[in-house]
Amino acid sequence: MPVCRRRCKGLDIRAVRRYSSIKPQRQDSILQPRPKRPLTLRDVSEASGVSEMTVSRVLRNKGDVSATTREKVQAAARRLGYVPNKIAGALASQRVNLVAVIIPSLGNMVFPEVLSGISEELEGTDLQPVVGVTDYKPEKEEKVLFEMLSWRPSGVIIAGLEHSEASRAMLLQAGIPVVEVMDTDGDPIDTAVGISHRRAGRLMAEAILDAGYSRIGFMGTKMPLDHRARKRFEGFTQTLAKAGVEIADQEFYSGGSALAKGREMTHAMLARSPDLDFLYYSNDMIGAGGLLYLQEQGADIPGSIGLAGFNGVELLDGLPRKLATMDACRKEIGQTAARIIAARNSDGASEEGQTVELSPTLSRGDTLRDA
Amino acid sequence: MPVCRRRCKGLDIRAVRRYSSIKPQRQDSILQPRPKRPLTLRDVSEASGVSEMTVSRVLRNKGDVSATTREKVQAAARRLGYVPNKIAGALASQRVNLVAVIIPSLGNMVFPEVLSGISEELEGTDLQPVVGVTDYKPEKEEKVLFEMLSWRPSGVIIAGLEHSEASRAMLLQAGIPVVEVMDTDGDPIDTAVGISHRRAGRLMAEAILDAGYSRIGFMGTKMPLDHRARKRFEGFTQTLAKAGVEIADQEFYSGGSALAKGREMTHAMLARSPDLDFLYYSNDMIGAGGLLYLQEQGADIPGSIGLAGFNGVELLDGLPRKLATMDACRKEIGQTAARIIAARNSDGASEEGQTVELSPTLSRGDTLRDA
DNA sequence: TTGAAAGCGCTAACAT
């Protein structure tokens, strides 16, 4: 067994040498070396002396099979190491127990949490989530969606309400339940589960104004990529506007370590606009960066300057101070969406076209003073 | 379209009301309302007046088709919104362009990075990753593996070298390339790509000893769950032992916010063993928690006490001080594994049974003084 | 360049 050592960055090969290691005893009595053709039902049928159909029944716990034959079959299947071919099964039965879950990114923490809500909820059913990632790109969303739909899943859970025309058409044509998650500000194709980000922005603006802050800076991701951040921003500024307040300064970033970006942007913004008394960040990571920076500067938080982020990232528990934030109900969203798909999958039809709007909770942490 | 509002935690329903909203113009001229039966090749064939076989050829860019028929077919397919049925295609062609990727968790950051390496590398091929999550549980790994193999993927990338006998048997029987990733300390089923965690632990121990630290505490996850953390720990303690040094204190945790845990454990350990001059953490998140805590206490770092973690999490750039760490070559591992699968998938056979060991790099950050 | 026939491995729907 050759072993090849190389430096991490993958370029200079340090050494290639052969292991003369003792081959472990992996010839587990029954197992053939490395089969060409995977086993079929027929192999199990022959090995057990039971008809293919009955073997199939045993392996799916379907229909009545006598205890004796059942055991004969199970023994044979286990002994051979038979793994059923779901492709053939799905084609024959016209049912695929997969739920396509389409999200923008796995790096964001938010989405893995939605996912875990989904998996948890699906655990009890025979459905299984399959994840596709779009990198926030509509073209990639289209591609991923097409790819996943071509496996004829039993349902789709997809992030956001904004999709290309082609994507909408595919979703509509698919003839399966579609739940759009995370956002409720818009018209769902079928069903939506999420929070209103406009409302979230509004609520935060109200809390900030009520607490008496008035010179407010905003930092966030470059918008076109992220509709939900945009909607929060819109809700936020509109509410400020109603109170006669305008965003005093703003800055947008993309890429890089969010913590470091939050630091840099906060530094830059306060250098530019030293009179700000509140900083609203479009996510908790950059908010935490800002918070750490300001603490080092010895800023009086939340007295002379307040901070708030968005998401309620558990990751950040343990920072010296808790950032004010608003949770996005990530797990609940996942659970609810999964429950809807599962219900529709058994009921047949049930409620279609509903919108479930969850209400995010504001937590003031240590960086947003009371009204 | 009913809208249902409820509080995030999902219990008390606040309001259910009906939207009388204007239905958006989603009857996009050609699209039928909501079809029962998904479209088939035959539908496209009839709509275009071209035989099924030729339609199939056009849609796969296979074989020679005249420009005129090609366009007729493409137009029809697009107009109808045809999405090919990969289930049937896979069954007929006996090829599935999926690579099963089996990892312990999505919450860990490490694994999404491996995944992104995989996706990136597979982008150029016609292969697609499909992810399964085991929650670090061998039984779940077995289940997930069985489930994924039943879709007859073209290859498997799976984290770790430790698997149940049944899992090993399935992998062996599957007759497809299998790459075990993250770890090279053990005997791969087929091919392994990763780092030696024992060696990583050893290197860190050497660096710490060379820098003159000698009263060393260890904090980490409960071991049985995580073989790689265990191996690092073993390498670490063995190297210390050779120098006549023993771990002075240690503590293990599971669950909760890693940052907060790092804080708590560090506090507790230093209360217990105030004379420690170095703390080795099994991951960067708890290390960062400890670092934040010690800074608040005004500790002299790395003078009177040093710290180190493991992983090189980019997430943490932006902390007031950089934690000493050792990167795990996550992305490179993903890329290399994917490249091997892709190569084997085209070549037919090529190199089997190799082990690629990448070398992690130590970065001293601001918490491990020079030798 | 195009078409017709024969399955891929399984399961639904009937026998028995």
Add this chain to the structure above:
DNA sequence: ATGTTAGCGCTTTCAA
């Protein structure tokens, strides 16, 4: 309780 038959929607192979 068990077996038989006929596909599922494609692609492979061979013929035209």
